[in-house]
Amino acid sequence: MKTLKGWLLASPLVVILFCFLLLPVIAIFVVSFWGATEYSYYPAFLFDNYAYLLTSSVTLSVYLKTLMFTVITWALCLLIGFTVAYFLAFHVRTLPMQIALFLVCTVPFWTSNIIRMISWIPFLGRNGIANNTLLDMGVIEEPLEWLLFSEFAVVLAFVHLFTLFMIVPIFNSMMRLDRSLIEAARDAGASGWQILVNVIVPLTKPGIMIGSIFVVTLVMGDFITVRFMSGGQSASVGRIISNEIGLLQYPAASASAVVLLLTVLLMISIMLRFVDIRKEL
Amino acid sequence: MDGRRGLGFYVLAAFFALFVLFLYGPTITIAILSFQGPQGGLTFPMNGSSLHWFRNLFEQQAVGDIWGSFRRSVALGLMVMVTTVVVSVMGGLAFRTRFKGSTLVFYLVIGSLIIPSILISLGVGILFNQADLDVHWSTSGFGSQLTWTLPFGLLIMFAVFNRFNSAYEEAARDLGASPWQTIRHVVLPIIGPSLIGVALFGFTLSYDEFARTLLTAGSYNTLPLEIYGMTTSVTTPVLYALGTLTTVFSFFIIGVFLLSVWWLERSKRRKK
Numbered sequence: 001m002k003t004l005k006g007w008l009l010a011s012p013l014v015v016i017l018f019c020f021l022l023l024p025v026i027a028i029f030v031v032s033f034w035g036a037t038e039y040s041y042y043p044a045f046l047f048d049n050y051a052y053l054l055t056s057s058v059t060l061s062v063y064l065k066t067l068m069f070t071v072i073t074w075a076l077c078l079l080i081g082f083t084v085a086y087f088l089a090f091h092v093r094t095l096p097m098q099i100a101l102f103l104v105c106t107v108p109f110w111t112s113n114i115i116r117m118i119s120w121i122p123f124l125g126r127n128g129i130a131n132n133t134l135l136d137m138g139v140i141e142e143p144l145e146w147l148l149f150s151e152f153a154v155v156l157a158f159v160h161l162f163t164l165f166m167i168v169p170i171f172n173s174m175m176r177l178d179r180s181l182i183e184a185a186r187d188a189g190a191s192g193w194q195i196l197v198n199v200i201v202p203l204t205k206p207g208i209m210i211g212s213i214f215v216v217t218l219v220m221g222d223f224i225t226v227r228f229m230s231g232g233q234s235a236s237v238g239r240i241i242s243n244e245i246g247l248l249q250y251p252a253a254s255a256s257a258v259v260l261l262l263t264v265l266l267m268i269s270i271m272l273r274f275v276d277i278r279k280e281l
Numbered sequence: 282m283d284g285r286r287g288l289g290f291y292v293l294a295a296f297f298a299l300f301v302l303f304l305y306g307p308t309i310t311i312a313i314l315s316f317q318g319p320q321g322g323l324t325f326p327m328n329g330s331s332l333h334w335f336r337n338l339f340e341q342q343a344v345g346d347i348w349g350s351f352r353r354s355v356a357l358g359l360m361v362m363v364t365t366v367v368v369s370v371m372g373g374l375a376f377r378t379r380f381k382g383s384t385l386v387f388y389l390v391i392g393s394l395i396i397p398s399i400l401i402s403l404g405v406g407i408l409f410n411q412a413d414l415d416v417h418w419s420t421s422g423f424g425s426q427l428t429w430t431l432p433f434g435l436l437i438m439f440a441v442f443n444r445f446n447s448a449y450e451e452a453a454r455d456l457g458a459s460p461w462q463t464i465r466h467v468v469l470p471i472i473g474p475s476l477i478g479v480a481l482f483g484f485t486l487s488y489d490e491f492a493r494t495l496l497t498a499g500s501y502n503t504l505p506l507e508i509y510g511m512t513t514s515v516t517t518p519v520l521y522a523l524g525t526l527t528t529v530f531s532f533f534i535i536g537v538f539l540l541s542v543w544w545l546e547r548s549k550r551r552k553k
Contacts, residue, residue, distance in 0.1 A: 006380025013372040013431065017389045020424035021396065024404020031407055084300055087293040101297070103539070108304050110485035111531040114508050115524040119307030122314050127324045129310070160303065192289065213395060221397020224492060228512065238399050245496065250407060257400050264397060 025261070032254035041250045049255035058240075063263070066236045069151075069226070070219045073158040077215045078208065080159065081166025085207075086200070088167075089174035102171065109164050117157050117228050124148035124156075149231025157229045162218050166211035173207030174200070209275040213268055220264050237263075308528060315521035323518060334522035347507060347523065354504040357418055358488040361426050365434045365483030366476055368427075373438025374464075377445075394432035398492030401425050406496040421497040426487045433486065434479040441475045470549075474542045481538040485531060 007014070035044040053059055084105065092098045108116065123129045124147040131143040146152055177200065185195045201208075223238030237260050244253035314321075318329025338347060372390075376383060405425050409416045416422070449471065453463045469476075491505040498506055504527060511520055 002378050003381040006375045006378060006383060009371045009375030010380075010383075010386055012368045013375075013435070014386060014389070016368065016424065016427050016431065017393055020401065020405060020428050021389065021393050024401060024408055025396070027407045027411070028400060028404045080300060083293065083296055087297050091290050091293055104301060105304070107532070107535055108308075110481065110489070110535050111308075111528050112489040112505055112508070112524075114489075114491060114505050114512075115311075115528055116308065118508075118512060118520060118524055119311045122310045122324045123307055125324045129325060132325070160307075163300075217395040217397065221399055222492075223399055224509070238397065241399050241403065242495075245403060245406075250403075250410075253403055254407070257397075257403055260397060261400060264395070268395060 028254045028257050031251055032258045034251040034254075036249055036251045039248060041248075049251050050259075052252070053255050053259060058235075062235045062237055062240055065234070066220060066238075069154060069158065069236065070216055072155050073162065073219050074212060074215050076155070076159045077163045077166045078212065081163050081211060082170055082204075082208070084163075085167050085171040085174055085204075086196075088171055089177075090200075105164060105167055113161055114224075114228075116161060117225060120153065120157060120160075120229070121148065124153055149229070149233065151230060151234050153229040154226050154234060157225050158219055158222070161225065162215050165214035165218065166208075169210040169214075170204055170207040173204040177203050206275040209271055213271050216267055216271070217264050220267070221260065311521040312525045312528070315518055315525040317518040317521075321518060323516065323521075334518045335526070337517075337519045338522055338526065346502070347504075350502045350504045350507040351527075353418055353501055354488050357423060357426070357503060358484045360419070360423055361430055361487035362480050362483035364423075364427060365430045366479050368431060369434030369438045369479050370472075370476065372431075372435050373442050374468075376435075376439060377442050390432050390435050393428045394436075396428075398429070399495075401428055401493045402496040409497075416497050416499040418494070418498040418501055418503055422494050422499070422503065425493040425497045426490050429490060429493055430483045430486045433482045437475055437479050437482070438472075441472050445471070474545045474549075477538055477542045477545065481535065484534060484538075488531070488534075 031041065032049055033045050033047070034041050035046050035048070036042075088098055088101055088105075092101060121128070125131070126143050126145070126148070128147065130147055131140075134140045135143065181199055181203070182195055185199050190198065221238050222236060223242040226234055226236040226239050227242075237256065241253050241256045241260065244250075244256060314323070314325070314327070315334055316330045316332070317327060317334060318331045319333040321328035372386075376387070402425065405421050406416060409421050414420070445468075449467050450463050453467045458466065489505055490503075491509065494503055494506060502510065508520075508523060508527075511523070
């Protein structure tokens with residue numbers, strides 16, 4: 001009876017996720033073994049797509065580049081996200097003020113990512129604000145060319161778009177932390193820094209892990225930020241897939257997608273060792 | 282914490298202020314630049330100021346169909362919003378008791394959240410292709426976007442029901458309310474403000490969704506796809522004018538939602 005009621009209530013959810021999550025993933029897995037001609041693809045059971053993918057030297061270098069983006073973005077998001085959450089949770093004193101400032105951080109999440117990427121053009125461009133300011137200050141003699149349409153710009157945009165995913169879960173963990181533990185640590189003579197390192201960081205680890213999972217999966221699977229912010233010059237795993245799709249090479253794209261999915265799942269399963277998500281809600 | 286603000290507070294406050302500037306600065310910049318004069322370019326300095334680029338948006342477009350895509354995005358956003366709220370509430374209620382297989386469904390939800398978006402785009406594209414169905418924003422696009430909005434809706438509902446005091450329901454049942462009456466008159470009013478939150482996520486995430494809609498919207502673009510198409514062909518501040526308008530629209534929507542949450546919470550408190 002309990003089971004029936006549960007499944008009935010969950011049925012719309014299950015149907016939607018079955019049709020638009022499970023079936024698509026199965027389809028990708030199946031098609032990754034199919035063959036392709038220049039314009040179409042046909043059912044087969046070939047390992048060609050994987051053989052090509054796993055032996056190509058491009059694959060390794062693209063994965064390394066994507067991992068590089070992921071690690072740098074993750075480190076910056078964690079540093080900024082933790083600091084912001086820490087300020088909101090422990091230094092802002094009233095709840096209405098905390099909510100207000102928290103919303104200030106959250107609102108951009110509900111606006112368009114594409115627009116937010118475009119907004120960097122006037123700041124980073126050759127004649128942009130950054131270059132002009134640096135020129136006026138005499139720091140540089142010529143405009144820096146690597147500000148826009150570069151790997152620097154890619155990481156900047158990632159941090160700009162995804163830090164929020166770090167702030168929210170860390171802030172959540174911090175707000176649920178029992179404040180008397182901090183009092184106790186202070187009474188026991190711990191300095192502010194010792195409290196941070198020995199009390200707050202360990203107790204907010206679940207939040208940090210959830211934020212990290214978000215950031216890592218978003219960066220690993222991204223194809224649009226890398227393409228736009230690098231001006232098409234930098235590669236990432238997601239971009240390779242989207243290029244293959246553009247060339248109608250669905251089996252090759254599917255094989256790449258399967259490998260990407262396995263990589264991401266592997267990374268997540270490592271991170272999940274440190275946290276039980278279900279407890280965090 | 283002791284009464285006086287230490288040095289740490291000011292350092293962190295400054296850091297926070299810089300972060301907010303980093304978040305909003307670029308958006309403000311393009312808002313200013315969208316008022317460029319007719320001869321102005323994509324960067325400063327301002328070459329006079331005018332409403333030229335906004336007017337441009339309302340004229341016949343050389344490329345694309347901005348207003349058509351805007352209407353489609355709003356329609357799709359509303360569809361996704363309503364579906365997300367209904368399905369999330371039902372899912373939230375389902376998960377209040379651990380039914381057999383609930384863990385599996387839970388992992389499906391988490392999987393939906395963390396799967397790289399391009400897999401949804403590609404997979405749904407292949408499925409429709411194989412089933413000889415045409416991809417369309419209101420079918421394949423709609424379903425693909427739900428895989429992104431539903432996890433957020435459900436996570437909010439899980440959080441809400443975990444903190445839900447079931448004594449209210451028991452009281453209603455003791456007074457003879459039917460299960461439906463209990464939900465309609467007791468549960469829904471209590472979780473009302475959170476539902477507005479779910480709706481906000483549903484609408485805005487759909488309205489701005491890109492990666493999962495890319496291959497699944499078909500020949501009629503949604504607004505983010507249209508804007509993305511413009512970035513390769515348009516090199517005038519008309520792009521900024523469009524960006525500013527849709528951001529203002531987003532802010533307006535967010536404002537409406539947040540105000541209604543605030544208003545609901547206030548009227549709830551008054552009743553007590």
